[in-house]
Amino acid sequence: xxxxxxxxxxxxxxxxxxxxxxxxxxxxxxxxxxxxxxxxxxxxxxxxxxxxxxxxxxxxxxxxxxxxxxxxxxxxxxxxxxxxxxxxxxxxxxxxxxxxxxxxxxxxxxxxxxxxxxxxxxxxxxxxxxxxxxxxxxxxxxxxxxxxxxxxxxxxxxxxxxxxxxxxxxxxxxxxxxxxxxxxxxxxxxxxxxxxxxxxxxxxxxxxxxxxxxxxxxxxxxxxxxxxxxxxxxxxxxxxxxxxxxxxxxxxxxxxxxxxxxxxxxxxxxxxxxxxxx
Amino acid sequence: xxxxxxxxxxxxxxxxxxxxxxxxxxxxxxxxxxxxxxxxxxxxxxxxxxxxxxxxxxxxxxxxxxxxxxxxxxxxxxxxxxxxxxxxxxxxxxxxxxxxxxxxxxxxxxxxxxxxxxxxxxxxxxxxxxxxxxxxxxxxxxxxxxxxxxxxxxxxxxxxxxxxxxxxxxxxxxxxxxxxxxxxxxxxxxxxxxxxxxxxxxxxxxxxxxxxxxxxxxxxxxxxxxxxxxxxxxxxxxxxxxxxxxxxxxxxxxxxxxxxxxxxxxxxxxxxxxxxxxxxxxxxxxxxxxxxxxxxxxxxxxxxxxxxxxx
Numbered sequence: 001x002x003x004x005x006x007x008x009x010x011x012x013x014x015x016x017x018x019x020x021x022x023x024x025x026x027x028x029x030x031x032x033x034x035x036x037x038x039x040x041x042x043x044x045x046x047x048x049x050x051x052x053x054x055x056x057x058x059x060x061x062x063x064x065x066x067x068x069x070x071x072x073x074x075x076x077x078x079x080x081x082x083x084x085x086x087x088x089x090x091x092x093x094x095x096x097x098x099x100x101x102x103x104x105x106x107x108x109x110x111x112x113x114x115x116x117x118x119x120x121x122x123x124x125x126x127x128x129x130x131x132x133x134x135x136x137x138x139x140x141x142x143x144x145x146x147x148x149x150x151x152x153x154x155x156x157x158x159x160x161x162x163x164x165x166x167x168x169x170x171x172x173x174x175x176x177x178x179x180x181x182x183x184x185x186x187x188x189x190x191x192x193x194x195x196x197x198x199x200x201x202x203x204x205x206x207x208x209x210x211x212x213x214x215x216x217x218x219x220x221x222x223x224x225x226x227x228x229x230x231x232x233x234x235x236x237x238x239x240x241x242x243x244x245x246x247x248x249x250x251x252x253x254x255x256x257x258x259x260x261x262x263x264x265x266x267x268x269x270x271x272x273x274x275x276x277x278x
Numbered sequence: 279x280x281x282x283x284x285x286x287x288x289x290x291x292x293x294x295x296x297x298x299x300x301x302x303x304x305x306x307x308x309x310x311x312x313x314x315x316x317x318x319x320x321x322x323x324x325x326x327x328x329x330x331x332x333x334x335x336x337x338x339x340x341x342x343x344x345x346x347x348x349x350x351x352x353x354x355x356x357x358x359x360x361x362x363x364x365x366x367x368x369x370x371x372x373x374x375x376x377x378x379x380x381x382x383x384x385x386x387x388x389x390x391x392x393x394x395x396x397x398x399x400x401x402x403x404x405x406x407x408x409x410x411x412x413x414x415x416x417x418x419x420x421x422x423x424x425x426x427x428x429x430x431x432x433x434x435x436x437x438x439x440x441x442x443x444x445x446x447x448x449x450x451x452x453x454x455x456x457x458x459x460x461x462x463x464x465x466x467x468x469x470x471x472x473x474x475x476x477x478x479x480x481x482x483x484x485x486x487x488x489x490x491x492x493x494x495x496x497x498x499x500x501x502x503x504x505x506x507x508x509x510x511x512x513x514x515x516x517x518x519x520x521x522x523x524x525x526x527x528x529x530x531x532x533x534x535x536x537x538x539x540x541x542x543x544x545x546x547x548x549x550x551x552x553x554x555x556x557x558x559x560x561x562x563x564x565x566x567x568x569x570x571x572x573x574x575x576x577x578x579x580x581x582x583x584x585x586x587x588x589x
Contacts, residue, residue, distance in 0.1 A: 077532060079587040082519055084506035133586030140583055162474075162496045164506065167520035168532050171474060171496040172585040175454050175482040179579035182458040202496075204447035205475040210455060223445035224475065225437030233437050243442055251443045256514075 024048050040066065040260045049197060049217050053099075054106045054123035057156055057196075060109035060118070061264050069108040071141050073079070076103055076134045080167045088165040089187055099126045103134035104159065105144040109149070113268035115275060118146035121156040123205070124196075129159035131203050132166040136173030139207060143180035152190040152274055154267055157208045161201020174206040181210045182270070190274040192267055195222055195245070195254070213270055214254040216245035306431075324525050326518030333499060333517050336470045340545040342552070343402075344371060344386035344429045347469065350552035351559075352377055352384065358418075361410035363443070369436065370400045370408030372415035374424065378560060383419035383478055385412040386429030389470075402471075403436035406449035413456045425463040425563055428480040433498060435476035450479040457482035458579055461571025465562045467537060467555060468492040469544075484578050485562040486532070488524040489555070490539040494532065495522035531585060534561050535562075535568035 023030045027046040030040075039052035039059055052060075058067055075092075081089040096102060099139030104126040110119050120142040122129045139155075146153040162170040184191060193211025195204075197220035205224055208214075216222060223230075231238055241247045248254045258266045298361035334550035335341070337511075348355055352375030360366040372385045387404060390396035412428075419426045433448055457464060457480070472494030488494055495504075502520060527533045537558040544551035566574065 073589050077587045077589050080519070080521055080526075084516075084519060116435055133588045136586050137588055146320075164497055164502055164520065165446040166496075167530075168494055168522065168527055169530055169586060171478055171494075172532055172582065174451075174475065174478050175458070176585050178454045179458050179582045181453060182579060200447075202475060205450040205479075206454070207451070209445075209448035209451045222447070223442045224435060224450065225442065230437045230439060230442065234439060236439060238439060242439065247443065251445070253448060255446045267428060267454070 009192060020223045021050075024050075034234035035123075042260050047218065047259065049219060051124050051158065052196065052260070053125060054101065054121045057121050058106065058119060059112065060260075061154070061156075061267065062112055063114060066111040067108055067119070068110070068269075069106060070137050070145060070192050071107055072102065074102060074134045074137060076132055076166070078165075079133070079169055080165070080166040081169070084165075091165065095126045095169050101126050103138070104129045104131070105135045105138045107145070109145065109151075112154070112264065112271060115271045116149065116270065117271060118142050118149070118150045118151055118153045120153065121157075122158045122196075124160075124198075125156040127163065129157075129203070130161060130163035130170070130179075131159060131173050131206075132170045133173065133242070135163075136176045139177045139182040143184045146189050147184060147187040150187075150189070152192065152271055153184060154192045154194070154271075155207065155211065156194045156196060157199040157203050158196040159199060159201070159203035160207075161203060171202065177207040178210065179205050190270075192270050194258075194263060194267070195220055197221055200224065200226060200228065200243075209253075213256075215252050215256050216248065217263075218245060218257055218259055220245040222248050307365055321403060324521075324523050326514065329517050329521060329523045329526075330514050331514075332491045332523045335543045335545075336425035336493045337543050341470055342544050342548045343391075344388045344431055344469065347429060347552050347555060348373070348384060350549065351556045352382070352539075355448050357417055358565065359411075360418045361407045362414060363407070363410060365405070365407040367405050367411055368433070369402050369404045370412055372411050377425075377427070377460070377474055377556075377563075381422075381424050382427055383415055384427045384429065385415055386469075387432040387476070388479075389431060400436050402432040403434060404432065404452045404476060404479075405436050405438070405441045406444040406446050407577065409435075409449040409453040412480050413448055413453050416456055416460060420462055423462055425465070425512075425566075426457075426460065426483070426524030428464070428466045428483060430466060430468040430472045430481055431478045431514035432473050432476045432492075433471050434473035435479070447475075450475045453479040454482045454495050458582075460578075461575055463563055463574060464578070465559050465566075465567070467559065468494050468533075469555070473498060482578070482582060484566050484574055484581075485534045487535050487537050487558055487562065488533045489544060489551075490524055490542055492524060493517075493522040494524075495520060 024043040026048040029045040041052045107120045191211040195216040356376035357373035371388045387402040390399040451458040464483035465485045466481040467487040499517040500510045502516040503512035504510045524536045540547040540550040
């Protein structure tokens with residue numbers, strides 16, 4: 001059948017051909033799945049950090065076989081009966097199908113170089129890593145679990161911010177997670193926060209920036225407002241590294257930028273340092 | 279008339295609250311009474327049109343702002359300036375004054391009335407320096423045992439290049455963390471726009487109130503419409519979907535009470551609006567007055583840690 005040109009019906013420019021997920025957006029090198037996996041999803045040519053799924057992240061951090069997941073069965077409900085172009089429940093079901101996760105965060109106990117810790121790791125693939133009631137509750141339980149077992153908490157964030165579909169309740173996950181961090185602090189347990197690309201909005205403005213030590217992956221966007229919003233409001237040309245980890249380090253907002261292959265060793269070192277004899 | 283679904287859910291919350299052990303004792307009955315009164319006052323669940331009316335009233339150019347209430351509620355107000363590090367953010371005000379004869383600390387966002395003021399106060403959108411000012415003044419309150427009143431009225435935190443470079447996200451997080459540590463009574467009222475992170479930064483309080491036509495939301499209706507509908511013109515639809523009005527916030531347990539406004543909205547009668555706000559703040563502070571500091575902090579954290587809906 002002949003193709004019918006409908007382009008006159010729309011002002012939109014034709015969409016560029018979709019980039020292959022295994023093609024580096026920065027240097028265009030292309031990799032096979034197994035190559036990327038072996039390199040922890042870091043481009044061997046230019047060092048670009050591809051997105052990393054939460055389960056792979058946990059596997060890259062903890063000692064083999066040491067991880068045991070907690071609160072895996074928590075599911076989002078739809079408190080507002082939210083409906084935009086599609087119902088929230090449909091978006092949730094689709095995200096669950098495509099990611100194999102119940103929500104955007106995995107928590108559990110593990111050991112890094114034989115030191116016990118609690119982990120809370122986000123997955124950007126689940127609705128942009130957005131924080132709703134389940135992420136808030138899981139983080140909160142991770143803090144309790146760390147307090148109960150007397151171990152530090154290690155977090156890895158990748159999130160676009162609060163989950164709009166849960167309305168004001170998603171905003172309430174900011175004070176909720178912060179109240180949990182304060183309980184952790186009162187119990188004198190350390191929190192190491194690793195921020196991956198992107199860690200923005202409500203996650204940046206809550207628990208992610210409250211770690212005792214703040215680490216970021218190279219190039220990670222870590223801004224409260226997105227670059228587009230800032231650009232539109234200020235009408236200024238933004239600096240090239242606006243909101244990126246490198247700018248945050250320069251302005252004193254984080255402690256260090258750590259390339260992904262070195263994160264396990266770095267976190268292990270910090271856990272050793274914080275684990276001073278009582 | 280049979281009870282509406284909205285009313286039923288509120289009743290459910292009421293019955294759940296009756297069985298919450300953490301509130302215990304005399305405080306529990308105060309809480310219950312207040313909810314019961316809210317329930318009696320509420321009629322039907324607000325419609326999309328009602329919600330949009332609140333959005334418009336919350337942003338009404340004549341709506342009383344923070345300093346209008348300060349003038350009418352506090353005596354001997356002494357404004358405190360600056361974050362002691364970098365700047366004095368005019369979008370956030372802070373100070374000490376007498377409320378009912380007791381010294382209190384008040385912090386809040388301040389919008390401007392004319393073009394000059396609006397620019398200077400950035401429409402009530404704080405920079406990190408504004409949150410730093412609020413934090414230092416709240417810590418002052420903690421040292422001296424002064425209750426903290428915060429009035430929220432902001433479209434959100436200021437989205438600027440400098441704001442980001444100076445740690446806007448971290449400032450919002452730290453300000454909440456300060457509030458989670460306070461051992462003095464804290465009362466927040468959203469008096470206009472309770473916009474996202476910019477609002478919650480000063481709203482982690484023992485009692486969170488909202489004026490009848492204030493809005494409290496995770497994103498502006500326009501922002502939400504832009505992202506989910508790809509059209510800022512769908513703001514009304516977006517607002518109806520994420521329900522930023524006081525009645526829904528109360529139902530979700532996000533706020534503890536609704537402060538009535540004069541007929542037609544707070545802008546119609548500043549004096550009456552201030553009186554009604556003062557009554558609600560007084561009631562909240564009286565309830566909290568005898569609770570030991572450590573207990574206040576524990577209950578405050580427990581309250582926020584209980585927010586969310588999941589299965």
